[in-house]
Amino acid sequence: MIVCLCNALTEGQVRGAVAGGASRPKDVYCACGKSAQCGCCTATILSIIREEPSRRAA
Numbered sequence: 915m916i917v918c919l920c921n922a923l924t925e926g927q928v929r930g931a932v933a934g935g936a937s938r939p940k941d942v943y944c945a946c947g948k949s950a951q952c953g954c955c956t957a958t959i960l961s962i963i964r965e966e967p968s969r970r971a972a
């Protein structure tokens with residue numbers, strides 16, 4: 915699933931960046947070699963950042 919249309923970032927890429935230590939949307943963009951554009955995906959990326967620790971623990 916595409917999470918960020920501007921940068922064509924997938925959910926898997928975002929989760930990978932979070933697993934690698936990204937803790938802010940800015941970190942996720944940077945880890946993927948991208949940068950923020952319109953910002954519409956910020957809330958979704960924040961949701962993934964918040965849920966990823968519990969997801970990994972399950």
Ligand code: FES
Nearest residue numbers: 918920951953955
């Ligand atoms: S949808 Fe992610 S920056 Fe625009």
